[in-house]
Amino acid sequence: MDFSWIIPYRDLLLHGAVLTCVLLAISVTLGFGIAILLAVAQVGRSRFLRIAAKSYCTFFRGTPLLIQLWLIYYGLGSYLPHIPGLRGSFLWPVMREGVFFAAVALTLNFAAYQGEILRGTLLAVPKGELEAAKAAGMRPGMVLRRIWLPRAIRIGLPTFAGEVILQLKATPIVFSVTVMDLYGAAYKIRQDTLLVYEPLILVATFYVTLTFFITQVFKRFENALPTSR
């Protein structure tokens, strides 16, 4: 075992680790926001919205993340330069980067899984509570905001932790579109130093540690909130 490469490559590794965490944070936060819309649309009254949200979840849960990422990066991404004006605009430095497409793909994918879970937990909220809210004079929007959604999120909290961990482990895929995340850094070190196992061991240790950290944070949340039905 030879770990002497850690010192010369520390900046690359640190940068990669931060990028991994940032991608996770962005995709989970934005993805959760979209998931709420998807879940509400699926239990809502509008037939059109219901079918649209259901199709979205089916598509993104039914195709591999790698293919989604490549469709967005190589497919959609290669048409962007043809949009007049975009190439010279202030958006271009962001939109030409792989990390932008990686964040988009991870977010859309996470939203689909989480949207489906939230749909289930929305339906799991006891009818009596919603009726009680209505009886207390709340309008439908208020019931959703104050009672239905918060209760659904609490019910789904233990599953949510698992989803975030799965999402963390999905992030190394972004290296395939030139994003130098932690796995990308390890790949480069492996190519430079010809050491196969050591960089992978370091990366694996990082993912385990981060997973442990995520579990602890969610445990705190769960303990602080009354989740009983």
Add this chain to the structure above:
Amino acid sequence: MKTWGKAVILATTMLASNANAEIRFGIVNEAYPPYTTKDASGKSVGWEIDLMDAVCAELKEKCTIVDVAWDGLIPALESNKIDVIWSSMSITEERKKRIDFTDKYYSSLASMVGPKDGVLGVDPAQLKGKTVGIAVSTTQSAYFKKHFADVATEKSYATVDEAYQDLAAGRIDYSFSDTGPLKEFLKTDLGKECCEFKGTVPADDAILGAGVGGGIRKGDDELREKLNGAIKAIRANGKYAEFNKKYFDYDPY
């Protein structure tokens, strides 16, 4: 019992003779035209395959091709799954710590391609503020760090093919690689449409000088000497020039 014993002897002699009779060439799985690539039937073809055939004909040895992913080449050599790495591997100090090399069989000339805008040249001044796509951990990457790192940005790719895609999509300004594959890319439809040859960078013997050679297990000097002799012989008798004509209008040695 008797037949069983015979079978074991037969099997072991077959194994032993197998190991002696043929040289297993590790050829990279990822396409790297024109050096190695697969034809429509999945057979390996290209400059390095022709070179291998010429070398083996010279040695009068039987050679077989083993497909190995780029990452796995050195481990495969060390674990005795192949005898030679024959896949455009540049001779570098870092690699020499793990494996030996034959004499070089071609020199790596590094060049850049970029979008068709008529601006030719590859001076550091011209590359100011540009993004250059380079395959990770190549001699070009080392060259870039030494000569361009303070003016331009390097973007790392797992393979040079992905850098071409991004060049065509306008995500990078240049692709920096070995001259042979770059010229091959410019012959493709994608390359013809988007890009042009910008120029070859000045030589730097410290980085590019050692060239490309066959990778040999440490201590396998017999095979190394044999291959060195064969490379020298086909250079002298014109076989090298003969197949090289099919690919290049210059001598890459």
